[in-house]
Amino acid sequence: MTELLHPGELTLAQLRRLSGTERLQVALDPACRTGIRASAELVRKATEGDAPVYGVNTGFGKLATTRIAKEDLAILQLKLLRSHAVGVGDPLDERVVRLILLLKATSLARGYSGVREEVVDTLLALHNQGLTPVIPCQGSVGASGDLAPLAHLSLPLIGEGEVFYQGQRMPAAHGLERAGVKPIKLSAKEGLALINGTQVSTALAINALLATDRLFEAAVISGALTLDAARGSDGPFDPRIHAVRGQPGQIACAAAYRALAVGSEIRKSHLEDDDRVQDPYCLRCQPQVMGACLDQMRHAALVLVREANAVTDNPLVFPEQAEVRGGAVEPALPGHWRRPLEGEVAKGHFGGELVSGGNFHAEPVALAADGLALAIAEIGAITERRIAMLVDTVVSRLPPFLTPDPGLNSGFMIVHVTAAALASENKSLAHPASVDSLPTSANQEDHVSMATFAARRLQPMLKNTAHIVAIELLAAAQGIEFLRPLTSAPGLEGVLRLVRSVSPAMMQDRSLARDIEAVHHLVAAGDIGHAIEAQIPALQALRLA
Structure with a gap:
């Protein structure tokens, strides 16, 4: 039996089933794919313009003012995953990692992250084929997302890092080949969307x-x-x-x-x-x-159910014609959120806005x-x-x-x-x-939640x-x-x-x-x-x- 995932509508009862001892097969609600495509197209158009867009054609954190050349946008996302995969400690429990995979996939599938369908589908393929990324349990302060652990989660998507497969720990490339899952090549913003989010803290909690x-x-x-x-x-x-x-x-x-x-x-x-x-x-x-x-x-x-359904990466992508939808138990966003302060939003003739905010803070x-x-x-x-x-x-x-x-x-x-x-x-x-x-990123990220440890120590x-x-x-x-x-x-x-x-x-x-x-x-x-x-x-x- 396949469990159908409706992004933004996960319930605690469903999360209980998905995090059980048995790995259920999952599928994405087809209705969400239109939104995924629209936000990915907006990001694609943004890369063709000259306006600075955080995480798309700029550096990250304290390096946000550094512009990246168009020919380097793909390698920027690849380097992001590699540089942020610096976790330490024992691997997280397989059941927790399965839940992280699903929470990340359904969050991206809400259609506000600017990733392609291929990214979401590959996350779900890892889950369904029994590939469990090896994620060290320590290294996140719970702000700017669970950066290090989510980087370890995401490396196998591109054939790097490690996975557990059929009871063995192995290089991800080998595991993907054995399971018949094809690694992907990242496009603009996709690496950032993958590691920016609260899914590790939320799954642990x-x-x-x-x-x-x-x-x-x-x-x-x-x-x-x-x-x-x-x-x-x-x-x-x-x-x-x-x-x-x-x-x-x-x-x-x-x-x-x-x-x-x-x-x-x-x-x-x-x-x-x-x-x-x-x-x-x-x-x-x-x-x-x-x-x-x-x-x-x-x-x-x-x-926690709200957070399981939330969109928590940054920047967020709002196509002009898209209705801003809240989660299963959240109201729609107030209208004034559509008018951010100057400098926090990338506007252009690409059919929407990319808005920088702080949903990655796991307070x-x-x-x-x-x-x-x-x-x-x-x-x-x-x-x-x-x-x-x-x-x-x-x-x-x-x-x-x-x-x-x-x-x-x-x-x-x-x-x-x-x-x-x-x-x-x-x-x-x-x-x-x-x-x-403790402040991080040269005081750019000057207040953090420590949510990952808060949840892990439970x-x-x-x-x-x-x-x-x-x-x-x-x-x-x-x-x-x-x-x-x-x-x-x-x-x-x-x-x-x-x-x-x-x-x-x-x-x-x-x-x-x-x-x-x-x-x-x-x-x-x-x-x-x-x-x-x-x-x-x-x-x-x-x-x-």
């Missing part, structure tokens, strides 16, 4: 967002299981409490916690004899904390990624507090450190230390990347928090063992069976390292939520797409 979605659901479930293991009150989840505050994420989370608790024998057993007035915050404030995280995730999704992505980092850190932070509560017999009223024979056995004592170490590490990683900026944070949630699932499952023969709610019993399928109860000390990794795999793969979400609609309401 979307990839993390989709993983946060799965993690969040697992953390809600593990928190509900801990609530039962600690015989906590369900009073704090009363819908009236959350309605009067009005925060949508909080309301949705409270509904999920209530649904997860339905039918618990453990809960029924202590309705009459519980002498505690209030539970600790890590139990009763779950809707407030997790709800705020959910709202942050939903906001990030809105921003929206940086702030969205920083918001996601805070949410991921907070999910882990409150989860770690629940683990600490479970091993504290004074608060949980369970055996010390969740072992029936404390002293001889340490139980979950050091397992909690691991969770604390990971939660603390996340605090450092959560520091906002967007507040940092993966280690996700891994840390997924391990913390896995530890909570193990600890809560252990706590439930001391309450048997009473059962938890039916949905939570399904989660317990899944946990116990990879980790038996621990009544005598053993290394839990493998158990933690096994449950971590269930969390990261989304299996915790998948095990029960079909029977609990309130959980499905927490998903982003």
Whole structure:
């Protein structure tokens, strides 16, 4: 089955499919080709005139005042790709690179970049034929576009650089020959359009967002299981409490916690004899904390889907007769944008305007990624507090450190230390990347977003928090063992069976390292939520797409 790409209309659900483990075949909506041709023709005409056009017949960045001879315009674009391919570090994950290819292709296909159809079609051919450009993960400051990583993405289009193909890393020329893809020769502006854009930052952030979605659901479930293991009150989840505050994420989370608790024998057993007035915050404030995280995730999704559909290179190409179209969730551009200041626009008798601007600045992505980092850190932070509560017999009223024979056995004592170490590490990683900026290009590019790092650092944070949630699932499952023969709610019993399928109860000390990794795999793969979400609609309401 072929996935049809409508430039400017990508949805989060479609991005989830496209970034999945299976590489889908894609095709471009034919309706967009007229716009691509019109903008490419405008650039062609501009090269025949005498007016200076940034990136077409001038140098780049601080060298924008340097005019380039007409006979050198093609070599200018070739040298641009070669000079900017200076990334370092490990290659980006294949799934991220696939998404970058698609975002770059659909952005160019919006028809405001002045590239030929051949460029867009070759990007899609790399994707469809299983050719994955080798992109070092470091080297972008998230302004003037993701220059270095996008240069590495683009070199294979001209038969240079490296690709992964059929599990092997090889020179791009060799990979293209084996896959039957013909390299292209760049025309005016095409190299600049390829490397100027936010597609690397955006793909990294979307990839993390989709993983946060799965993690969040697992953390809600593990928190509900801990609530039962600690015989906590369900009073704090009363819908009236959350309605009067009005925060949508909080309301949705409270509904999920209530649904997860339905039918618990453990809960029924202590309705009459519980002498505690209030539970600790890590139990009763779950809707407030997790709800705020959910709202942050939903906001990030809105921003990142906009950016996935955006045109973010420079200069932009506006044919005279073309209607300026916004993206899937963006309004049309205000009319005054059609009248830039003198010197920012190239005008001539070539049927349109080439307008220099700053859409390549990835500040929206940086702030969205920083918001996601805070949410991921907070999910882990409150989860770690629940683990600490479970091993504290004074608060949980369970055996010390969740072992029936404390002293001889340490139980979950050091397992909690691991969770604390990971939660603390996340605090450092959560520091906002967007507040940092170093001028580049001889101070021409004097404020940058650091969006690429902001998005890239989310993966280690996700891994840390997924391990913390896995530890909570193990600890809560252990706590439930001391309450048997009473059962938890039916949905939570399904989660317990899944946990116990990879980790038996621990009544005598053993290394839990493998158990933690096994449950971590269930969390990261989304299996915790998948095990029960079909029977609990309130959980499905927490998903982003």
